[in-house]
Amino acid sequence: MSDRIVGAGLILLAAWYGWAAGEYEAPFADPLGPAAFPQLLAPVVAGLGLWLVFRPDPEPDWTGGRVLVLQAVSVGLMLAYALLIVPAGYLLCTTILAAALAALLGARPLPAAASGAAVSVGTYVLFTWGLELSLPGGTLFAGS
Amino acid sequence: MDIVSSLGSGFGVALQPYNLGLAVIGCFLGTVIGALPGIGPVNGIAILIPLAFSLKLTPIESMILLTSVYYGTMFGGRISSILLNIPGDAPAVMTCLDGYPMALKGRAADALAISAISSFVGGTLATIGLTICAPLLASAAIYFGPPEYFALFVLAVVAVGGVGTGNPAKTLIAGILGLVLSTVGIDPASGVPRFTFDSFELYDGIDFVVAAIGLFAISEFLMFLTDREGGQGKRLPVGQIRSSFRDLIFPAATLRSSALGFVIGVLPGAGATMASFLGYTLEKKLSDKDGTFGKGDPRGVAAPEAADNAAAGGNLVPMLTLGIPGSGATAIMLGMLVTLNIQPGPLLFERQPELIWGLVAALYVSNFILLVMNIPLVGVFARLLTIPTRYLMPFVVVVSYVGVYSISNSPFDLLLMTLFGILxxxxxxxxxxxxxxxxGMLLGGPMEQNLRRAMQASGGDWAILVQSPLSVGLHVVSIAMIAAAVTFELRGRRRARAAAAP
Structure with a gap:
């Protein structure tokens, strides 16, 4: 079933991709403009999508339940990290991310927090002093 | 001899103190990355690319760093195979079979020494092979025009991905999707922005490093959550080497497997994992007279290790000469070179010989460093294996994010990387x-440009793509590889159905 869904998704993607490519035109004479290559690819994608719809593999073993929740939480943390790194600053965000991920993998709260802080400070020192790169200090809190 | 003098000047580059230092660091990091289960060669090299950019390394310096990491991972994988019975990376699976039983018998130090020596021999022989083969292949450069390059890239994307690894339709889909993703951004030929959703972050296209780190390192974390029950194995002690040096080398097994590994490495689509598998199988067939393989036969350690290190060297041949990588790790290295505005391929040998020969010389040097580093320091590497993965994996994730942020300073790239992780x-x-x-993402750009250049030359006549024997030959190989994969798959299905029916 998963394969059929992906196959159908690919057909839709191919349709949009080929259609969107049709809008592109080169401002000068070009035997093969910016639209041609995508329009060559689109039918191939659609054809392979059809193949998946009609000849799917056996269903993969999707682990549901607890693992899915853990994965959703870790993806959520990573997305939040990307959005918050500039306003909240590198040190705070990284400590929380590393500590939370360690906890998700089964570390106890105290060692998880300690490892988060260690990873955060360690990489901060390495990147700012060792490699002389600037990591965001954070603007959310006054003074920094 | 042309090769000898070129190689001599290459050693001049490789032995400069700074480059030598990078090789030592790379070898060390590579061994650690290879040894730690959970970080394989591909994601290890991917997360180190931002480091190479941050250090503002020149192309030759970055390549020395990354290739010594690459060779190092091949050395490191065996350590956890032998001591934990968990392969540190995919090619080291076969080393578990006889390495762990040896360690159980208290011969861990012997097994580590045997595998280090055969790794060294395999790696060095492959580097010699690379030294000889690469200039020969590169001299074919003059026959390559836009239609031939187009055919070559089609072959690389469509057929190389993985022969005999699962459903060929899925392999093709992955390759074509890569090509689709490569069209995102401003079209370099006409200046038209394509598939950017009017978001200026996408005008430069999707950064290859962001995609690679997301696909390999972030997805590794998500995979790890699903099967973390495996957990930490019990590490066996290293102990002392008990045998004499003569009992630690197995020339026949090592040489056979090295030759086999190198050939497999050069062939597109087959990497170190297949090489170590075939190396072990061949050796077992030839020398397992008393049924000792699988119970701690030292030849079962020497053979796969020689083969996978030789394959790693062999993999560099098509990457450097034709610009088509045969494995994940070389694909990532190619990506870095392209990002540094160097397009590997036949012309590279003429335009930047010092880069190629410096790199080749550096490979000899790093192999030697690895051998010297691995015998006395194996205890240190073994101790690293006791780092619990629940602290190690978050560290890898953090380094991935910092690395990407440090080169782009763009939170958008971090979001994109996470999405690639899910994908x-x-x-x-x-x-x-x-x-x-x-x-596909890497080669899509040059593929489209060569296609358009060919069409400009012909005034829009598609026949130009199949007018030279070389391009016809390349297309025939592509079609043959797809056909072979499809028949293989169909036959497999029929057999599975026959087995399921009573």
């Missing part, structure tokens, strides 16, 4: 290979 996880679960996707 990578789903692809792995559903049996899509990620290497064709990465290849």
């Amino acid at each position: 990578g996880f789903v692809m792995r679960k559903m049996g899509f290979s990620m290497i064709p996707l990465v290849l």
Whole structure:
């Protein structure tokens, strides 16, 4: 079933991709403009999508339940990290991310927090002093 | 001899103190990355690319760093295979079979020494092979025009991805999707922005490093959550080497497997994992007279290790000479070179010989460093294996994010990387290979440009694509590889159905 869904998704993607490519035109004479290559690819994608719809593999073993929740939480943390790194600053965000991920993998709260802080400070020192790169200090809190 | 003098000047580059220092660091990091289960060669090299950019390394310096990491991972994988019975990376699976039983018998130090020596021999022989073969292949450069390059890139993306690894339709889909992703951004030929959703962050296209780190490193974390029950194995002690030096080398097994590994490495689509598998199988067939293989036969350690290190060297041949990588790790290295505005391929040998020969010389040097480093320091590497993965994996994730942020300063790239992580996880679960996707993203740009250049030359006549024997030959190989994969797959299905029926 998963394969059929992906196959159908690919057909839709191919349709949009080929259609969107049709809008592109080169401002000068070009035997093969910016639209041609995508329009060559689109039918191939659609054809392979059809193949998946009609000849799917056996269903993969999707682990549901607890693992899915853990994965959703870790993806959520990573997305939040990307959005918050500039306003909240590198040190705070990284400590929380590393500590939370360690906890998700089964570390106890105290060692998880300690490892988060260690990873955060360690990489901060390495990147700012060792490699002389600037990591965001954070603007959310006054003074920094 | 042309090669000898070129190589001599290469050693001049490789032995400069700074380059030598990078090689030592690379070898050390590579061994650690290879040894730690959970970080393989591909994601290890991917997360180190931002480091190479941050250090503002020149192309030759970055390549020395990354190739010594690459060779190092091949050395490191065996350590956890032998001591933990968990392969540190995929090619080291076969080393578990006889390495762990040796360690159980208290011969861990012997097994580590044997595998270090055969790794060194395999790696060095492959580097010699590279030294001889690469200039020969590169001299074919004059026969390559835009139609031939187009055919070559088609071959690389469509057929190389993975022969005999699962469903060929999925391999093709991954490759074509990579090509689709490569069209995002401003079209270099006409200046038209394509598939950018009017978001200026996408005008430069999707950064290859962001995609690669997301696909490999972030998805690894998500995979790890699903099977973390495996947990930490019990590490066996290293102990002392008990045998004499003569009992630690197995010339026949090592040489056979090295030759086999190198050939497999040069062939597109087959990497170190297949090489170590075939190396072990061949050796077992030839020398397992008393049924000792699988119970701690030292030849069962020497053979796969020689083969996988030789394959690693062999993999560099098509990457450097034709610009088509045969494995994930070389694809990532190619990506870095392209990002540094160097397009590997036949012309590279003429235009930048000091880069190629410096790199080749550096490979000899790093192999030697690895051998010297691995015998006395094996205890240190073994101790690293006791780092619990629940602290190690978050560290890898953090380094991935910092690395990407440090080169782009763009939170958008961090979001994109996370999305690629999810994509990578789903692809792995559903049996899509990620290497064709990465290849497609890398080679899509040059593929389209060569196609358009060819069409400009012909005034829009498609026949130009099949007018030279070389391009016809390349297309025939592509079609043959797809046909072979499809028949293989159909036959497999029929057999599975026959087995299921009573």
